[in-house]
Amino acid sequence: MKIKSALEFSHQLLSESIVAGDTVIDCTTGNGHDTLFLANLVGKNGTVYGFDIQAEAVNNTKALLKKNHVETDHIYLYNISHAKVDEVLPDETMISGAIFNLGYLPGGNKTIVTYPETTIAAIKGCLSHLCHNGVVIVVAYYGHPGGEREKNTVLEFGSQLDQKRYSVLKYSFLNQKHFPPILMAIQRID
């Protein structure tokens, strides 16, 4: 066994938390890998919401879903900021999982990145719809300009959450150079 990378561990936590029929959110669809992963977890009776500020990302996600023959009538992709997650989701909708991959679009324009303020707004939006035992997972790539500040803002936000309502895990590698991604997982426990 190899100890799982932050990305692999994010998938483990999602797999353990999400069951067929659930509603979930990919807050940074990127090239669509997590949207596809979530679509397979919730199945055709579940619902996936996906957000990305870049049209290229949304198009790449649609193409990946099509290539994998995934039915998309229950997958809603939005080319808007994930900060609007709470505006888009119906008030009564509860989610069992949400995933963020912070940084820039792999293979895309490296100057277009996620930002702390909108990321925190998006995390808050997800938390307001999170069901008992549901998880909001943030995988932060932070080697780019501003990435360190964003990572620290997210970790500080997690550190301040009420321990009676949320359990906040940090999963990180200590001895790797070149900014390996870190994972933060927020689980609702009340």
Add this chain to the structure above:
Amino acid sequence: MKIKSALEFSHQLLSESIVAGDTVIDCTTGNGHDTLFLANLVGKNGTVYGFDIQAEAVNNTKALLKKNHVETDHIYLYNISHAKVDEVLPDETMISGAIFNLGYLPGGNKTIVTYPETTIAAIKGCLSHLCHNGVVIVVAYYGHPGGEREKNTVLEFGSQLDQKRYSVLKYSFLNQKHFPPILMAIQRID
């Protein structure tokens, strides 16, 4: 699913790394729970070495093994410091796992604790016998006087390990008061 505590996650990593017939080490036998756990993983064809500076801990461990009807002819318990692990193990012996629970003996004398210098010596001893993909896991309880320094010394040691030889994971909870234990896992990757 509940996100695993540091203790539960240590057991997950050990379970994934150790198979029947392996040789493993409990560097702080305490009340014997991890020794028992390791004994069950390696089975009667495996070997468990256990260390504890307190005779009370070694006796508690023996009692727990007996209570659980574990054959003990392949379990070697030493009432000596874990700093001597490298002296005790035969040179050619390779281990697939080792576990440390740093702090004081639960239910015992709270003034008798593990110390950074001997802990680091013990970790080094384990690393010198660690096989490919083997793991050395440290669960640090650090709410007692000196505990914070010990935890930081251990994390600093892990941070300095060569990333070509070892992968060093930190697993910790960010929003809990009262010093929840943190986990550090060192996996040999070369």
